[in-house]
Amino acid sequence: MSLESNVTARLPKVASQLIVYDFDWSLADQDTDRWVHEVHAPDLRRRIKERDGTVQFTDLCAGLLRELHGRGITPDQIRDAMRVMPFHPAMRRGVLQTKVASTPQTTFFLLSNSNSVYIDTILQHQGLKEAFTEVVTNPAHFEENGLLNLSRRIPADAPAAQQHKCKVGCSPNMCKGEELEAFLARHGGRSAFERIVYVGDGGNDYCPVLRLGPKDVALVRRYRGLEKRIEKEGGVEASIRFWAGAWEVEGLLKELRGEY
Ligand SMILES: [Mg+2]
Ligand SMILES: [Zn+2]
Numbered sequence: 200m201s202l203e204s205n206v207t208a209r210l211p212k213v214a215s216q217l218i219v220y221d222f223d224w225s226l227a228d229q230d231t232d233r234w235v236h237e238v239h240a241p242d243l244r245r246r247i248k249e250r251d252g253t254v255q256f257t258d259l260c261a262g263l264l265r266e267l268h269g270r271g272i273t274p275d276q277i278r279d280a281m282r283v284m285p286f287h288p289a290m291r292r293g294v295l296q297t298k299v300a301s302t303p304q305t306t307f308f309l310l311s312n313s314n315s316v317y318i319d320t321i322l323q324h325q326g327l328k329e330a331f332t333e334v335v336t337n338p339a340h341f342e343e344n345g346l347l348n349l350s351r352r353i354p355a356d357a358p359a360a361q362q363h364k365c366k367v368g369c370s371p372n373m374c375k376g377e378e379l380e381a382f383l384a385r386h387g388g389r390s391a392f393e394r395i396v397y398v399g400d401g402g403n404d405y406c407p408v409l410r411l412g413p414k415d416v417a418l419v420r421r422y423r424g425l426e427k428r429i430e431k432e433g434g435v436e437a438s439i440r441f442w443a444g445a446w447e448v449e450g451l452l453k454e455l456r457g458e459y
Contacts, residue, residue, distance in 0.1 A: 208438065210416060212457035213393040215304045217386075218297070219379060219407065221399040222311035222318055222336070224420060226294075228285040228445060231317040232260045238280040239272050256312070257337050257372045261349040268346040277347055281320040287445030291325050293452040298330045300456050306392065307331045308382055310375055312403060314339035314349050332386075335378050352378075367406045367432075376406035396455060397437070398448065399425050411437035418442055418451055 223230040236244035243263045250259055267277075297305050309331045311318060316339040322328040339349040351372035353362060363374035379397075383389050395415040397408050402424030408417045415437040419425050422443070429435055442448050 209459060210438070210440075210451075210454050213303045215306075215392055216394045216396060216455065217306045217308060217383075217392040218396045218398065218452075218455075219308045219310055219382075220294075220331075221375075221397075221401060221404050222309060222313050224400040224423065225398050225404075226290060226309065227321060228287045228290070231281065231284065231313045231321075232256075234284050235277060235280050235317070236263060236267070238283070239276060240267055240270060243267060255351075255355075255372065256370060257349065257351045258355075260314075264347045264349055268344075274341045274345050274347070277316075278320045281317050282324045284321065286321065286325055289449040290445040291327060293445075293449035294327060294330050297452045297456055303393070303456065305456075306386070308379075309334040309336070310378055310382075310407070311336040312370070312373060312375075312401075313337070316340065316347060333382060335382065337372060365406060367409065369403055369406050373403075374406060375403055376410050379407040379410060395437075401425055402428050405429065405432070408437065409434055411435070413437065416440060416455070418448060 220226045233244055233247055236247065243266060246263060247259065294307065298307065307330050309318065314337045315334065318334055318336055322331065337349060337352045339347055342348050353372055355371065362371065363369060363377050365374035365376060369375060395411055396418060397404065397411060398418040399408065400420035400423040404425045405428040408425065408429070411417060413436045417435065417437045417439050419429065419439055419441050420443065421441050426441070429439065440451055442451065
């Protein structure tokens with residue numbers, strides 16, 4: 200399929216829309232799971248590069264956080280790392296301007312393979328917490344001794360009925376496609392939103408993007424896993440708009456508000 204299709208057609212005006220954001224390298228301009236180690240323990244950062252793909256990713260990150268704790272890194276140091284993580288002012292501006300606009304009415308949903316502590320810290324720090332109706336991610340909490348305890352969204356030992364049924368290769372901890380469908384079911388069904396917009400960059404954003412329809416829009420970050428999977432596996436019905444820098448998403452959000 201041609202990745203250049205649909206790029207010039209203007210996005211139509213709508214009365215209501217759902218904007219789904221991936222977090223790492225989409226809403227935020229870095230990757231939380233790697234960044235925490237880039238700040239505090241570069242050798243553990245290197246370990247992610249060496250082991251990624253051989254161990255389930257959430258489990259890998261949970262183990263490295265135990266090591267980080269063993270080295271005396273405190274909860275404040277972890278939260279401080281999140282607060283200084285690159286976050287583009289244009290992305291923040293675009294989300295806030297879209298949220299306060301009266302038309303279209305926009306619901307924001309954050310769907311991420313990071314974890315609740317990182318995301319909560321950053322959303323609070325950036326003043327974006329109120330903009331998001333829901334955050335679905337891997338659960339995490341600080342234990343009394345300061346350990347950041349991270350677990351999978353779907354535990355490995357959960358009953359078979361709770362495991363996801365995804366066939367396009369989502370990691371066992373979470374299928375973002377199923378999570379998107381579940382969000383829609385909780386919020387009045389697909390027909391509650393005139394249009395769904397998905398902002399993502401990674402290979403695991405391919406599954407939810409596949410579930411979008413022809414009236415929906417995927418804002419795909421260039422040169423990363425999502426673009427590669429769309430190119431290779433195809434099957435996307437939604438309009439695709441590409442971006443590389445957050446300033447371009449700010450422009451696309453403006454277009455999505457019907458301000459041409
Ligand atoms: Mg991402
Ligand atoms: Zn999936």
